[in-house]
Amino acid sequence: MRVESYEVEVELEAEQGFADITGKVQELIAKSGMRQGIAVVFNVGSTGAVTTMEFEPGLKKDIPRALERVAPRSESYQHHLTWGDDNGAAHVRAALLGPSLAVPFSSGKLVLGTWQQIVVINFDTRRRHRRVVVQLLGE
Amino acid sequence: MRVESYEVEVELEAEQGFADITGKVQELIAKSGMRQGIAVVFNVGSTGAVTTMEFEPGLKKDIPRALERVAPRSESYQHHLTWGDDNGAAHVRAALLGPSLAVPFSSGKLVLGTWQQIVVINFDTRRRHRRVVVQLLGE
Amino acid sequence: MRVESYEVEVELEAEQGFADITGKVQELIAKSGMRQGIAVVFNVGSTGAVTTMEFEPGLKKDIPRALERVAPRSESYQHHLTWGDDNGAAHVRAALLGPSLAVPFSSGKLVLGTWQQIVVINFDTRRRHRRVVVQLLGE
Secondary structure, three states: OEEEEEEEEEEEOOOOEEEEOHHHHHHHHHHHOOOOEEEEEEEOOOOEEEEEEOOOHHHHHHHHHHHHHHOOOOOOOHHHHHHOOOOHHHHHHHHHHOOEEEEEEEOOEEOOOOOOEEEEEEOOOOOEEEEEEEEEEEO | OEEEEEEEEEEEOOOOEEEEOHHHHHHHHHHHOOOOEEEEEEEOOOOEEEEEEOOOHHHHHHHHHHHHHHOOOOOOOHHHHHHOOOOHHHHHHHHHHOOEEEEEEEOOEEOOOOOOEEEEEEOOOOOEEEEEEEEEEEO | OEEEEEEEEEEEOOOOEEEEOHHHHHHHHHHHOOOOEEEEEEEOOOOEEEEEEOOOHHHHHHHHHHHHHHOOOOOOOHHHHHHOOOOHHHHHHHHHHOOEEEEEEEOOEEOOOOOOEEEEEEOOOOOEEEEEEEEEEEO
């Protein structure tokens, strides 16, 4: 067994910019030559998150609408008092979803469902260039 | 160190069917002969999730009630317009909880708390047969 | 590659006690001598969770306020009927956030953002001494 570190870079729109990075993670597995193991996908930064979803335009509207019920954009956040920031909702949403995902692969392929993609979400109030670390552990 | 891939199959009721798979994951660790490592538990498909909880009947009602506040079942979802589906709430709930969990084991035993079980949840509007991939990394 | 198991112990205030354990996890990586791999951080128990956030006082109020919308403290939970407990909200919140996180490290350092810390949260209605298992897999 061995471990290999890669980085994927994505440009993400402000306030719920989504990027499907499944293809890139799959390419890295191919490049590593590993057949069996896990891909740990980690969003660097505290206003973004990683999850899986069916990557289609409807859900890209539905997920933000649900999160608006939990952490409304226009709420007055204590976080704003600390830094004069305006992205309290982004921080709360990112902490709830979490920055990290471990996805198994077998025979060199991610074990995802047909309509299940690995997605990075930017909750921040400004467009962000995000570094996503992809660490492969396997053989 | 080595990696071993297994699959657990579960039949889950529609709209918040829960299955406790702790015993099955523990059996796979015993079968692998590994003493120390992690079990990555991954739900294949975008309308189910994996988490830990105290597996008792009360919480199986409390968790769906909380999720109903975030992503109500009867809401009109954009996802429904994309496919003519009726399971937008299921997709949103699954993306928020996440499909994956990494649970350490030590001396051949999962390090869970006494009242903490590994649970697969089906949010879909129909009964589902779910494949849960269990990947063991350890020695 | 090899695996090493450690435990971090934290004292956490009742109902959203937060502890930043980033420094402790970083020390364990140094102690292990590993340069590249993942740290799996796992909260033992079903009323606590692990995530990343910017660890500052404002967000420690904002995150509980958002969770109060999802799983209000004073709600009557079915879980209370099962055990005569009063911590149904804690169980629901912990199941939604999840107990586990996999954080990559490279050149001996966690790949976190500058304002991104590894945080354990206690949702329980009483002060808790929590065991957090840190499993390092790497080389």
